[in-house]
Amino acid sequence: MDFEKDIAEHYDKQEPSEGFWKRIRRERFRRRNRRILSACVAVAAVIAVSLGATWWYGIQKLEHEVFAQVADRHLTPVDSRYAAASIEELADRLERCRFSLKSQEPCMDEYVTVAGGYCSIKQKLAVQIKMKREACGSVDTLYVTDLNEELSRLRDRSEAILGDVNLRMWKEQDRLYVLASSQALGPY
Amino acid sequence: MAFGWFEKGDFCGEFEEKVQSGYRYALSLCGKAHDAEDLTQEAVVKVLRRYGDIEKKGLLYRTIRNLYFDEWRRSKIVQMDSVEAVELERIPEDGRGTLGREADIEYALSILNANERELLYLRYRDGFSATEIGKLINKERGTVLSALYRAEKKMKQLFASDLQKVDRK
Numbered sequence: 001m002d003f004e005k006d007i008a009e010h011y012d013k014q015e016p017s018e019g020f021w022k023r024i025r026r027e028r029f030r031r032r033n034r035r036i037l038s039a040c041v042a043v044a045a046v047i048a049v050s051l052g053a054t055w056w057y058g059i060q061k062l063e064h065e066v067f068a069q070v071a072d073r074h075l076t077p078v079d080s081r082y083a084a085a086s087i088e089e090l091a092d093r094l095e096r097c098r099f100s101l102k103s104q105e106p107c108m109d110e111y112v113t114v115a116g117g118y119c120s121i122k123q124k125l126a127v128q129i130k131m132k133r134e135a136c137g138s139v140d141t142l143y144v145t146d147l148n149e150e151l152s153r154l155r156d157r158s159e160a161i162l163g164d165v166n167l168r169m170w171k172e173q174d175r176l177y178v179l180a181s182s183q184a185l186g187p188y
Numbered sequence: 189m190a191f192g193w194f195e196k197g198d199f200c201g202e203f204e205e206k207v208q209s210g211y212r213y214a215l216s217l218c219g220k221a222h223d224a225e226d227l228t229q230e231a232v233v234k235v236l237r238r239y240g241d242i243e244k245k246g247l248l249y250r251t252i253r254n255l256y257f258d259e260w261r262r263s264k265i266v267q268m269d270s271v272e273a274v275e276l277e278r279i280p281e282d283g284r285g286t287l288g289r290e291a292d293i294e295y296a297l298s299i300l301n302a303n304e305r306e307l308l309y310l311r312y313r314d315g316f317s318a319t320e321i322g323k324l325i326n327k328e329r330g331t332v333l334s335a336l337y338r339a340e341k342k343m344k345q346l347f348a349s350d351l352q353k354v355d356r357k
Binding site: 003004007010013020023024031035 | 204232237313
């Protein structure tokens, strides 16, 4: 009695309906598409996070470089100095300077201009202005330059303390200002 | 479909073969085509959801089996018999012998219980060894062999009674 072969043949003949295959195909397509979509979203998220982190790191690095350069300059004497009693007077003397030196920042009202000269920030022509803070008598330095593509990436406002130097940076229209002081800076 | 590279042609092949085998295995458990389709579909969805694809046929079989014994029997009336304690049933004498070999097989299989059909399917359709069957159904090889022996004996008895009936004619 060879029912073993009959059993195999019996099951071999059994086929699911076309409706079954349609449902299975639909389910498989849905699952595979979902997996591909998930993978794409994951890859996009990783790329976005990487780009974001790179961008953020780049800004942080640039900011630190500007602050470090300014802090270093603040502690060394100004080479080419032009004495001036006001920002406007100094601006007249600095002929190479094509940008406005005047800042609308409220904290600038506390200062009296002493002298100024040329310098550079990130290989870009800048002006450094020695200013005396009337309230405490401290002589601080204000750095001004116009924004190029690189400096435009900096945040609108930031502060830092490097060594003994207190630093404050802000953007105003197309200009970048960095104020350096050996004493604590007042509020914005 | 949303993506061009998942057209119908891509579907054919190994995946379809595994699903087809799964369906036949489910049929050996349920005994009814409609139930087997539902059971297989449920198992395929479960495997795809968890693993994304059906890597091995065994995985689908195991899922079908678990679904059948754990979940289906809760919601449906499924006759369960232990493989260790299969008792020979009384074999009905009507409705056999005159319908042809295929019909006789179908009839005989319908008389067996799910465990017996499952064992015979795995042994004779898929060619599983007793050890392989044991792994799938979590039974010792010896237990599988005795259960297989009883199922085969039952089948032989069915066919013997069938032959006697034919001889008498």
